[in-house]
Amino acid sequence: xQFSFTSEQEEFRSxxxxxxxxxxxxxxxxxxxxxxxGWERESWRELNQQLGLTAVHIPEVYGGQGFGPVELxxxxxxxxRALLCAPYFASTVLAATAIMQxxxxxxxxxLLPDIAAxxxxxxxxxxxxxxxxxxxxxxxxAQRAGGAFRLDGVKSFVLDGCTADVIVVTxxxxxxxxxxxxxxxxxxxxxxxxxxxDPTRKQARLEFRGVEAELLGEEGGGVEPxxxxxxxxxxxxxxEMVGGAEKLRQSALDYANLRVQFGRAIASFQSMKHKQxxxxxDVELAKSAAYCAASAAAEGDAELxxxxxxxxxxxxxxxxxxxxxxxxxxxxxxxxxxxxxxLWFKRAKSSEVFLGDPTYHRELxxxxxxx
Amino acid sequence: xxxxxxxxxxxxxxxxxxxxxxxxxxxxEWRNKLIDSGWGVPSWPKAWFGRELPMALxxxxxxxxxxxxxxxxxxxxxxxxxxxxxxxHGSDDQKxxxxxxxxxxxxxxxxxxxxxxxGSDLAGATTRAEFKGNRWVINGQKVWTTSAHHxxxxxxxxxxxxxxxxxxxxxxxxxxxxxxGVEVRPLRQMNGYASFNQxxxxxxxxxxxxxxxxxxxxxxxxxxxxxxxxxxxDGISRWGKSSDRPGRVYEEERAExxxxxxxxxxxxxxxxxxxxxxxxxxATGRISDPVVRQEIAKLLIxxxxxxxxxxxxxxxxxxxxxPGPEGSLGKLVGSHVARAAARVHTLITGADAMLSGDGxxxxxxxxxxxxxxxxxxxxxxTDEIQRNxxxxxxLGMPKEPRTDNDRPFRxxxxxxxx
Numbered sequence: 080x081q082f083s084f085t086s087e088q089e090e091f092r093s094x095x096x097x098x099x100x101x102x103x104x105x106x107x108x109x110x111x112x113x114x115x116x117g118w119e120r121e122s123w124r125e126l127n128q129q130l131g132l133t134a135v136h137i138p139e140v141y142g143g144q145g146f147g148p149v150e151l152x153x154x155x156x157x158x159x160r161a162l163l164c165a166p167y168f169a170s171t172v173l174a175a176t177a178i179m180q181x182x183x184x185x186x187x188x189x190l191l192p193d194i195a196a197x198x199x200x201x202x203x204x205x206x207x208x209x210x211x212x213x214x215x216x217x218x219x220x221a222q223r224a225g226g227a228f229r230l231d232g233v234k235s236f237v238l239d240g241c242t243a244d245v246i247v248v249t250x251x252x253x254x255x256x257x258x259x260x261x262x263x264x265x266x267x268x269x270x271x272x273x274x275x276x277d278p279t280r281k282q283a284r285l286e287f288r289g290v291e292a293e294l295l296g297e298e299g300g301g302v303e304p305x306x307x308x309x310x311x312x313x314x315x316x317x318x319e320m321v322g323g324a325e326k327l328r329q330s331a332l333d334y335a336n337l338r339v340q341f342g343r344a345i346a347s348f349q350s351m352k353h354k355q356x357x358x359x360x361d362v363e364l365a366k367s368a369a370y371c372a373a374s375a376a377a378e379g380d381a382e383l384x385x386x387x388x389x390x391x392x393x394x395x396x397x398x399x400x401x402x403x404x405x406x407x408x409x410x411x412x413x414x415x416x417x418x419x420x421x422l423w424f425k426r427a428k429s430s431e432v433f434l435g436d437p438t439y440h441r442e443l444x445x446x447x448x449x450x
Numbered sequence: 451x452x453x454x455x456x457x458x459x460x461x462x463x464x465x466x467x468x469x470x471x472x473x474x475x476x477x478x479e480w481r482n483k484l485i486d487s488g489w490g491v492p493s494w495p496k497a498w499f500g501r502e503l504p505m506a507l508x509x510x511x512x513x514x515x516x517x518x519x520x521x522x523x524x525x526x527x528x529x530x531x532x533x534x535x536x537x538x539h540g541s542d543d544q545k546x547x548x549x550x551x552x553x554x555x556x557x558x559x560x561x562x563x564x565x566x567x568x569g570s571d572l573a574g575a576t577t578r579a580e581f582k583g584n585r586w587v588i589n590g591q592k593v594w595t596t597s598a599h600h601x602x603x604x605x606x607x608x609x610x611x612x613x614x615x616x617x618x619x620x621x622x623x624x625x626x627x628x629x630x631g632v633e634v635r636p637l638r639q640m641n642g643y644a645s646f647n648q649x650x651x652x653x654x655x656x657x658x659x660x661x662x663x664x665x666x667x668x669x670x671x672x673x674x675x676x677x678x679x680x681x682x683x684d685g686i687s688r689w690g691k692s693s694d695r696p697g698r699v700y701e702e703e704r705a706e707x708x709x710x711x712x713x714x715x716x717x718x719x720x721x722x723x724x725x726x727x728x729x730x731x732x733a734t735g736r737i738s739d740p741v742v743r744q745e746i747a748k749l750l751i752x753x754x755x756x757x758x759x760x761x762x763x764x765x766x767x768x769x770x771x772x773p774g775p776e777g778s779l780g781k782l783v784g785s786h787v788a789r790a791a792a793r794v795h796t797l798i799t800g801a802d803a804m805l806s807g808d809g810x811x812x813x814x815x816x817x818x819x820x821x822x823x824x825x826x827x828x829x830x831x832t833d834e835i836q837r838n839x840x841x842x843x844x845l846g847m848p849k850e851p852r853t854d855n856d857r858p859f860r861x862x863x864x865x866x867x868x
Contacts, residue, residue: 360779360783
């Protein structure tokens, strides 16, 4: 495993950080989170045209940049830091990865270039109202109807599900679990926006009533590609989370240095200093986990599934704990709507649960390590 | 010499080792040869046995030595700290007298810093050194002195001026341990071992040429020792791993390690023995309990991420980057790992965790873990001091308010009971 970034990767990160600080300040986050879509086409295009971010990990033959999981994870860490409002996780991480893992060569050539270009927004609909994150939780049914398939059932917690142009769906048929694609405006598909705690990342409930769908990849061959997609998504989310955690840690430190009580900066109290030291430990350990997971993904490490779950669990605990400390350090102001901390707190909470909570991933880790 | 490259250094040391390494040497004989070649301590100055290579290239030299199985200079115990401190602050005469014999392992050292009344606050030392006639006379007591019972020399921090503020009244000496004014008594610990000593000075003597640095400047010298101690804090497990290969030099190294490492034999237990957890849980059947599985998983995550964080720090060092925060966390994280491991071992062991000795699980090893772990968060800088260091030096937060360094040391409140 790689334990450091190359100087090119560090340079990429700093360009990206400057770009996102400019394009996604908290004022923009607040404006976009109040909109129904939660993001804007125009700034999304910029993201792609200026930095090619929507194409970063998609191979060049499919119109991508051809970088790997490490570069993708740098992008995600910086987006998590900036709390960028965009369908990046849905389209570039979840959907593109699922297509790369499950699709046939012809389907990859047909679907990926537009996703890479940022022209098509895709998402992955895999979770259902039962809230399960494993393949066995899939109840949406796929029935053959002539040459095509028809989907029936309900998907929930679908990221950017109301705004996606293409929806990659997992469903169960006679042959077992398969992937399908459905256009966002398909007949028989009802999309309803969910009221979510984290308004910077919209979710939808999708109801399928005999929706015509195209099989993605092999019929009944969905279990393995689904597992690989979930593993890579967990790695990505872990890196996004450490970006947010680092941002919160720094903001708590800045505030403690500014805030004066009893005639002293509160940063001079040992209780604050020790808390900040503990926060640094939490965040740095989680970064190590997230970076190692990205590196393991890049190298195709045999232990990747265990390391991915480790990183997801570790980053989720660290992000949430950092968010709790950051509010505490801000005191009363930290509980107000006007203070920005709650924006990251809510992302921390929703990311803690999304793709499976730490308890779930710790158990997955134990099983994949044969314990 | 032009800028040394990794490939160049690798080739050069390899050629030298191929021509010179032979396991039939005596240990001291081989080490003298290694020291003379400049490959023993390649990051040291050329005037003192080195080649002035950057740290990253010193690691390359180490790799090549390991590759061929060559024994290194003596690095175990306090020798390493003594050598680094004297290299930085010693007079040429002191360097001539002590450096080579420390690197060959002929001389053994101990560190005489901590006192019953000054633990975290090392600069509060009250052991006194008074210049009488033609020598320094030492009176007082030190504690937590590893290896004092078989050391030749001690690195002594003592007070020479009670009217200056605390840090300015200290001086640093090399003290001959084997003299009538020094009494070494073992200190029994809560885990039953006696790896440390109490050292009592009653008119012990130090000749003037054994003052290191200037009178009253001992704190700066001690800081160098402590810096090297912290830097090596995670190195104990790598120390003293002897090769089991045949050859005179290996035999002598094994004998050296057996002596030097004796006080450290419970240190793996102090660190929590995470390596035993999964096997133990399988053996006891507790692995099927979902609560136990979660606790084991939390421990493994902590332990793995601690290891990866240390490797991030090393990778940054290898690339010659400025040390990031990840390099300052190891000691504190190690305490967390050890405590979590003790908790999980208890959970797995159940009622048997109340037993100790031969009849207890793993012949008492589990019990030894449980009663050794509390040392880790105290020795070498308590968790609380580590948090102060991290918050002040890494995060730049305000220093603790002090009432002890703006007045003569004799007026500073001290422990009534120790």
